[in-house]
Amino acid sequence: MALQSFIPVHPDSHFPIQNLPYGVFKPQPTSTPRPAVAIGDYALDLYEIALAGLFYGPILKGSDCFLQPNLNKFLAMGRPAWKEARVTLQKLLSSSEPALRDNESLRQKSLVPLSKVEMLLPVAIGDYTDFFSSMHHAKNCGTIFRGPQNPIPANWFHLPIAYHGRASSIVISGTDIVRPRGQGHPAGNSPPYFGPSKKLDFELEMAAVVGPGNELGKPVDVNEAGDHIFGLVLMNDWSARDIQAWEYVPLGPFLGKSFGTTISPWIVTLDALEPYACDAPKQDPNPLPYLAEKKSKNYDITLEVQIKPAGQEDSCLVTRSNFKNLYWTLTQQLAHHTINGCNLRPGDLLGTGTISGPEPESLGCLLELTWNGTKPLSLNGTTRTFLEDGDEVIFSGYSKGNGYNVGFGTCSGKILPSLPC
Amino acid sequence: MALQSFIPVHPDSHFPIQNLPYGVFKPQPTSTPRPAVAIGDYALDLYEIALAGLFYGPILKGSDCFLQPNLNKFLAMGRPAWKEARVTLQKLLSSSEPALRDNESLRQKSLVPLSKVEMLLPVAIGDYTDFFSSMHHAKNCGTIFRGPQNPIPANWFHLPIAYHGRASSIVISGTDIVRPRGQGHPAGNSPPYFGPSKKLDFELEMAAVVGPGNELGKPVDVNEAGDHIFGLVLMNDWSARDIQAWEYVPLGPFLGKSFGTTISPWIVTLDALEPYACDAPKQDPNPLPYLAEKKSKNYDITLEVQIKPAGQEDSCLVTRSNFKNLYWTLTQQLAHHTINGCNLRPGDLLGTGTISGPEPESLGCLLELTWNGTKPLSLNGTTRTFLEDGDEVIFSGYSKGNGYNVGFGTCSGKILPSLPC
Ligand SMILES: [Ca+2]
Ligand SMILES: [Ca+2]
Numbered sequence A, B: 001m002a003l004q005s006f007i008p009v010h011p012d013s014h015f016p017i018q019n020l021p022y023g024v025f026k027p028q029p030t031s032t033p034r035p036a037v038a039i040g041d042y043a044l045d046l047y048e049i050a051l052a053g054l055f056y057g058p059i060l061k062g063s064d065c066f067l068q069p070n071l072n073k074f075l076a077m078g079r080p081a082w083k084e085a086r087v088t089l090q091k092l093l094s095s096s097e098p099a100l101r102d103n104e105s106l107r108q109k110s111l112v113p114l115s116k117v118e119m120l121l122p123v124a125i126g127d128y129t130d131f132f133s134s135m136h137h138a139k140n141c142g143t144i145f146r147g148p149q150n151p152i153p154a155n156w157f158h159l160p161i162a163y164h165g166r167a168s169s170i171v172i173s174g175t176d177i178v179r180p181r182g183q184g185h186p187a188g189n190s191p192p193y194f195g196p197s198k199k200l201d202f203e204l205e206m207a208a209v210v211g212p213g214n215e216l217g218k219p220v221d222v223n224e225a226g227d228h229i230f231g232l233v234l235m236n237d238w239s240a241r242d243i244q245a246w247e248y249v250p251l252g253p254f255l256g257k258s259f260g261t262t263i264s265p266w267i268v269t270l271d272a273l274e275p276y277a278c279d280a281p282k283q284d285p286n287p288l289p290y291l292a293e294k295k296s297k298n299y300d301i302t303l304e305v306q307i308k309p310a311g312q313e314d315s316c317l318v319t320r321s322n323f324k325n326l327y328w329t330l331t332q333q334l335a336h337h338t339i340n341g342c343n344l345r346p347g348d349l350l351g352t353g354t355i356s357g358p359e360p361e362s363l364g365c366l367l368e369l370t371w372n373g374t375k376p377l378s379l380n381g382t383t384r385t386f387l388e389d390g391d392e393v394i395f396s397g398y399s400k401g402n403g404y405n406v407g408f409g410t411c412s413g414k415i416l417p418s419l420p421c
């Protein structure tokens, strides 16, 4: 039988004792931020657990890593510290362990209902990179923007393409997104359009959170790259397709993306995801030696996107995809990122790119789902080509265990109208 | 007669009392970093000046902004604080003012010879953006990469094109640069090249340092954008042209740039540069209203690049350009950056893009100077197409006053050989 916690966890919960994802929360509006793990319907306050002396292992004993306002210090400590914390917390929360179970005052202090807490960004993000690792997404975008002849650029099968995104505008799930204004592609010889974006989209992504970084000038070997990744979050890379289409030649996406990027609050560790590891797709051509890994690993994570149209009560499933659709693995992405000597720092975010699958109902953005607005989607009796003001987009993701889910919770955001022009 | 300091300043110095650029230094290897201004051959330690109570103005009196290890807090305070600091420091350093001049123990503590200090990055850089604002550079690059028909992309005259760069790998002048390894463009149908970059280049740029930021969702008006810019530094955006050429379609530059970006240590304030303001070029077509500014201002700053070839004693001037060659102004860049709601933070860096002028001897990178390696440059009896191991690249910049220079010092870096493959 699976490990059980003394805290009741509903079988549909994303946060059983097998998961224990890390986040940062405020127990009260005036509190300083505190690290936590999620368990059932509760946040376990790691500040209180550390103060109570319950991290007794050789690495974490006496450490102040959980007295910080973000997880960066813990992430920098690396996998031995992460493993020790996981063993300690799984034991502490298990049904057979009295230390917390039978200590009512500590339970009162350390277990806070998720319904009552404010979640914050779990890490200070130094740099944010966005990859382009789903072949289906690359093919569909190429076809839409550049036509059906050679829709995938020649370099795509040789390297995990990426660009630098904007770190300052990364926000936590639940933050409203103001529709951006900007220049859109002009029709023929007329001057460019200026105003609120008419093609506001979501992009279904996940992002890896970097643990220990690397020194400038010292690349990370692809076979050691896994030890530089702490875990994953859901990520919505909101995109204004009209702004993007006009600005992106020749230096890539800029204002079409930088108005906001939403991440889910709970970082699910690679250690919790290990039971859901699966083989990555076979790569053809063979990658260059610096990208050729001994074991090429993906994860079986079901990903869903729901839209709650403006003014409606119910949300509507618009896509179901899976992390395992990615062609380039997380470890290849990280090794490629550093092959030129670029330094990563703890807390950096590496987005996967839009995770589209091969089926029409597994496409990861409206650009693909509505074929650039030419095939409207039906939603609860209304239709959408792109997002309208008041629409809410909700991502969720989970891996199915035996009687439980190792899940990510949700990553959501609602569109507010643009500022007046 | 021009204002004079009691500290002797050679007429060739970049740091007369009219300049007073800000930096961060360590007086001793074990000291904590301290803010400073440069005066002649000295750094004036603002930590000591603040402790001595010499910032007596209403904004800075009692502030701890100069007790910080970087300038971010001072930058966030905005132009009124910057003006007050300038007035206070110009008075304190002037020949007629006894407070520091006649206080030997404070002079001993607060004036440190520049030859003895280690300069550090002056700000914690949250995000770094690189623009593409010289028309001559855009035209030359377009011709080299895409041919002479329409070398400048259609969007270029409508918006200041930019991309997000890598913040983690920004280094201070004097830091060695390891030649990056990476994939280069394949010849015909052969697999891509992998190894040390064969086309390592510099890019002559300047960068604006952001003062007060803006909230996410709240754009900055172009006519108020000047108050969000503290000052300028020299910047070398090292570029591996072979890596860049292969990776940049469709998402822009990534590893071809992220292995290192060098900035000069002293931030020259816009207030010190104001006497050298000049009209920006007339823009045709007229910019959209959000980019149309009441007064479109450039600065007359002479920029020079020297290369000291590997193994040689002397450096050789390879280009002389001027900041006033930029088509898009700093304030247009900043307003455009925020028009979609993107938030800037104090200490963010906005690179101008390579500052090439119209003349063959004013081109800002080797890609242009050697026409992608087809026309080698002569240097002290040797030749270069791109940079070789051991080469040192030295930028300098200054505006000429009446009997003094308001200068930036230098921004230099030397190429170290790549790691073995
Ligand atoms: Ca994306
Ligand atoms: Ca550049």
Ligand SMILES: [Mg+2]
Residues within 6 Å of the ligand: A165, A236, A237, A238, A239, A257, A258, A259, A260, A261, A262
């Ligand atoms: Mg985004």
Ligand SMILES: [Mg+2]
Residues within 6 Å of the ligand: B165, B236, B237, B238, B239, B257, B258, B259, B260, B261, B262
């Ligand atoms: Mg660079």
Ligand code: NI
Residues within 6 Å of the ligand: A126, A127, A128, A164, A165, A166, A167, B126, B127, B128, B164, B165, B166, B167
């Ligand atoms: Ni960044």
